[in-house]
Every structure is written in C-alpha cells, then in structure tokens.
Amino acid sequence: MQDLLGAPPVRSEVSFGAVERDLRTVLPIELRKVCSLYGDLLISDYLFIFGQRSMVAKNVWMSDFVRGGHPVIPRSVLPDPGGMLHWGHSVEGDKFFLEHRGNGKWVVSAFRRSWGDWYASEQPVVDWLIGVFSGAVATDWMPEWPKPHWFEGQ
Structure with missing residues (x-):
C-alpha cells in the first residue's frame, strides 16, 4: 500500500492493546x-482512517448512534458484542466498517451517505x-486520486 x-x-507508536481491550475484540493484523501507518490521518483531503x-x-459514538436506530446500517458496532468495527470515514459522510465473517476473516463494508445505501x-x-487507491474498486463512488497523495494530521 505504501x-x-x-x-x-x-508513524504511531501507540499500542493497540488498549483499543482491543476497550472494544472487546482482537483486531485483524x-x-x-x-492504522499504524495511516491512522489518524486524512488522505488526500478525502479519506480518514482511524x-x-x-x-x-x-x-463508541457510532455504536450508540446505530443502537438508536439507523435505516441503512444493518448491524451493531463495537464495542457491542458481535458488532462491526468502524475504521474510517470520508469527507462526504461515508462510514467504513469491517465485518467479521468468522475464522479471522474481516471484510470491508460501508454506509454510502450520498447514495443512502x-x-x-x-x-x-x-x-x-x-483497489480503491489504484482505481480498481469502488470507482462509482470514490474520487479520482491525486498523484502523489498528501496527508493531514488530526
């Protein structure tokens, strides 16, 4: 990806131990x-990775929000048991998640705000x-990416 x-x-030197304890899950390696490389950064004025x-x-905020009822986000969010992991968002309000499929497999899903789906x-x-940054995935709703990319800290 680099x-x-x-x-x-x-580069963050903070351990994920506290994150995993607070979210009550083991995060995918x-x-x-x-997140150690690009976490807490806005990439090219569009994508923020936690x-x-x-x-x-x-x-915690997203878990509370979804628990209150959301018409599109289909499952609970960590730290709720069995919840999805909220790992980032776009400047357009898209919310990115990882869903656990079992056997250590976590896959990407998203609430696409502009599409409402x-x-x-x-x-x-x-x-x-x-795939996203190379233009091979999600081409219908992700931007054309600049070369080179730039980063802004939180």
Missing part, C-alpha cells in the same frame, strides 16, 4: 498495520484500500 500512497508523515488515538471514541464487499481492508 507504493500507492507513499510514506506517511508520522492487517488493520493494525494500516488510528489508535481515535478508534475507540469513534466506535449499504455497500458490502468480500475484501479485507488492505486489498480493498489498494
């Missing part, structure tokens, strides 16, 4: 790697992000 995005300006500093608070893939986060 081949597409380039090196981030900073590939998500930990992505890092160790923001992931728990964003999941639910997007489901069968791809893990790294494959999905590479």
